[in-house]
Amino acid sequence: ADAATMNKIAIIGSGLIGKSWAMLFACSGYDVMLYDVISDQLQSALVDIEAQLSALYKEGLQRSSLTLAEVKGHICTTTILEECVTGAIYIQECVPENRDLKRDVWRQIDDVITPDDVVFATSTSAIVPSLLSDHLKKRHRFMVAHPANPPLLNPMVELVPTPWTEPAAVDRARALMEVIGQVPIVLNKEIDGFVQARIQAAIIHVAWQLVSEDYVDVESLETAMSEGLGGWYAFMGPFDVEHINADGFVDSSKKYGAMVEQVQKTFPKPELMQGPAAEKLTRDLEQWTPSNRLADRCRWRDRRMSALLQLKRKLDEE
Ligand code: NAI
The missing domain is CATH 3.40.50.720 (NAD(P)-binding Rossmann-like Domain)
Known part of the structure; x- marks a missing residue:
């Protein structure tokens, strides 16, 4: 050629x-x-x-x-x-x-x-x-x-x-x-959802339970991600987070593993996210992103994502 x-x-x-x-x-x-x-x-x-x-x-x-x-x-x-x-x-x-x-x-x-x-x-x-x-x-x-x-x-x-x-x-x-x-x-081998969509499915699974069973309102749930977990996860993955949170991953697992397992045991069965709970969720979400402003919200997200990407590239160079 x-x-x-x-x-x-x-x-x-x-x-x-x-x-x-x-x-x-x-x-x-x-x-x-x-x-x-x-x-x-x-x-x-x-x-x-x-x-x-x-x-x-x-x-x-x-x-x-x-x-x-x-x-x-x-x-x-x-x-x-x-x-x-x-x-x-x-x-x-x-x-x-x-x-x-x-x-x-x-x-x-x-x-x-x-x-x-x-x-x-x-x-x-x-x-x-x-x-x-x-x-x-x-x-x-x-x-x-x-x-x-x-x-x-x-x-x-x-x-x-x-x-x-x-x-x-x-x-x-x-x-x-x-x-x-x-x-x-x-990936070394194929699996449904690959990596990203599997993790996303796990997150939305527990988020759905928290909101649909009224443990927390949707705004607080979203805040837990954007002001909490998201701060770590923009820069590192879940295992590294645990690894440096204790004296290495084994130590972290010794200290917190049983607690994590106990919480995991309370995870509900998967279900389709629809019905009245989904409709209420939409109404709540519309309070800050009305359905006729979704494109604006995408631009809002994209501006932040590109700024974060630039910051990460700059930090990587230091
Ligand atoms: P889309 O609907 O925007 O684009 C599909 C395009 O394929 C259209 O332009 C259509 O005219 C064309 N098309 C239909 N039949 C065709 C054929 N026989 N030969 C050639 N072109 C044909 O869909 P989108 O969102 O771009 O998704 C494409 C793929 O990417 C899907 O498999 C989707 O799952 C995947 N994907 C989508 C993501 C998303 O966020 N939308 C993210 C990552 C992957």
Whole structure:
């Protein structure tokens, strides 16, 4: 392959996540080809990418030494799958979260001739990768590369291999993620929810009990996270927190382990979060984020997340 094609990234699906991947790769100088079945969607994706990039550049939050025009110049679009995939070194699929649809799209990609070391990555939030790739000829290149939303402000990417994924493919994906400034974590084997969504599910599980059974109001529950736990977890994980809270993790477990287990034993059975308790929760949440102001609240969150990211990068340099 010539130098130009060695730099090519294929993005399948130009929605929220496809656009984010396109920007991440283009900001690092990769040539991104964005594919969608709907050509109008591709046009509006380009408009939105420009708007998102402009906002980042205006606030000095761009993750690139390239100019905005240069970044844009690295993104092109197509409605022909074969054109998108041919010659790409890495393929990131971002079509809607539907197992049959994803399987079908990957079968089509699998039929295109691609280099032996190309990485096949899906953005799926929750489908274990073996269920999306058992039918593929090149399934040994397949894995999940799951970003955290919004990927431009949330560097972590979960790489989840199948039982048949070659370690070399994972290594390649990991290296590429590092080049574009994301922070990959690699699972040793697949599990429902991967890492991030499992932890999130555990948190919301106990939070739901606390609020729906009226132990605490929603505002206080949210405050416990934002003014309490969140302070640690923006910088370190749950085990490190315990490790330095005592004389090492074993000591911490000796001191507090039984208490933790006792609390865990009172966790309720999982249940769907719906019905009157969910409606009350919505009404309470609307007091500070009305339903017609959700986009504003997203911008509020994004401004804070980017400021925190910048602070963390600065602290890391010290
Ligand atoms: P989206 O609905 O915004 O975008 C999906 C795009 O795929 C649309 O542009 C649609 O036209 C296109 N599409 C539909 N069928 C297609 C096909 N056969 N070939 C090519 N393109 C097709 O969805 P979103 O939010 O971008 O999600 C994409 C994937 O990323 C899902 O698997 C989702 O679970 C995952 N994800 C989503 C996150 C989120 O917060 N929204 C976070 C991380 C992962």
